[in-house]
Amino acid sequence: MEYIRLGRSGLEVSKLCFGALTIGPLQRGLSAKEGSLVIRRALELGVNFIDTAELYQTYEPIRLAMQDLQLPRPVIVATKSYAYTRDGMLKSLEDAQKGLGLDVIPVFLLHEQESSHTLRGHWPALEVLWEAKKEGIVQAVGISTHHVQGVLAGAELEGIDVISPLINKTGIGIQGGSREEMLAAISFANAKGKGIYAMKPLGGGHLLASWSEALDYLLDNKEVHSIAVGMKSIEEVESNISYFEGRRDMASPSEISRRLHIDDWCIGCASCVNACPNGALEIQDGMAVVAHPEQCVFCGYCGASCPEFAIKVI
Ligand code: SF4
Ligand code: SF4
CATH class of the missing domain: 3.20.20.100 (NADP-dependent oxidoreductase domain)
Incomplete structure (x- = not known):
């Protein structure tokens, strides 16, 4: 190292x-x-x-x-x-x-x-x-x-x-x-x-x-x-x-793709929308949705701001 x-x-x-x-x-x-x-x-x-x-x-x-x-x-x-x-x-x-x-x-x-x-x-x-x-x-x-x-x-x-x-x-x-x-x-x-x-x-x-x-x-x-x-x-x-350490003959880390999960008990308060630094979320029909998934960097800030524990990175 x-x-x-x-x-x-x-x-x-x-x-x-x-x-x-x-x-x-x-x-x-x-x-x-x-x-x-x-x-x-x-x-x-x-x-x-x-x-x-x-x-x-x-x-x-x-x-x-x-x-x-x-x-x-x-x-x-x-x-x-x-x-x-x-x-x-x-x-x-x-x-x-x-x-x-x-x-x-x-x-x-x-x-x-x-x-x-x-x-x-x-x-x-x-x-x-x-x-x-x-x-x-x-x-x-x-x-x-x-x-x-x-x-x-x-x-x-x-x-x-x-x-x-x-x-x-x-x-x-x-x-x-x-x-x-x-x-x-x-x-x-x-x-x-x-x-x-x-x-x-x-x-x-x-x-x-x-x-x-x-x-x-x-x-x-x-x-x-x-x-x-x-x-x-x-x-x-x-x-x-x-x-x-310089090894280049190896497979990719066994990383599993991440995604954002929003539970159906979301109350649409928009706290997560305001907490997201990347503008990835919107409120649509009274619930949070990942409107711009390409902008999400899975930082988890939205989850930390949710009063209902309804959104998280999994
Ligand atoms: S902060 Fe939680 S309850 Fe509020 S809109 Fe976002 S996911 Fe829904
Ligand atoms: S994980 Fe981060 S970038 Fe993705 S929606 Fe939540 S706050 Fe925004």
């Missing part, structure tokens, strides 16, 4: 980052024990970078996976919160420390920033993260974003160490610009010393048919330091690690 410095954060991370959204209740819904075994296998095989978020509800399997494991390198966990107030971020920090069983959180990101305007709106939460970094409770502060303007705003802000942008071979899911504009923004952020780790390299599953080309597309881009790949089985972990 190749290890690389995550920009000026100084943290050294594996090229393959374990994307933990897939094991949690917003997607495959593995038990904490089952999920921990998948993550643990990745750690044993050399992955030392895990991407999660408060929203994903995967702190417990990550904590269990790291328990009593002796590894040659520290595990770098990156988590995210939607908190925008001081108290909200203090709570998010405390929950992450408790949930992950870590006194120090390696990377803490503001979840899903759209532009300099949303960053300004989250300023009290950012100040908490910067204070926590000074106190040694957080090692690096950053943002995740699907938006070109989000990357540019993060790049311009001195206190941002790490950016997790959405980027993939066909540009599916990128907001506010083209794939080329996103690449230019990543390049700009890289030049400013930001650590970059990509999300949605397989477009949330849409690029599975050409998964090796999709991974190569990002592996060939040296401005992307690490790539978060969602994994939910030991077979997928082993397959992805082999690929990242």
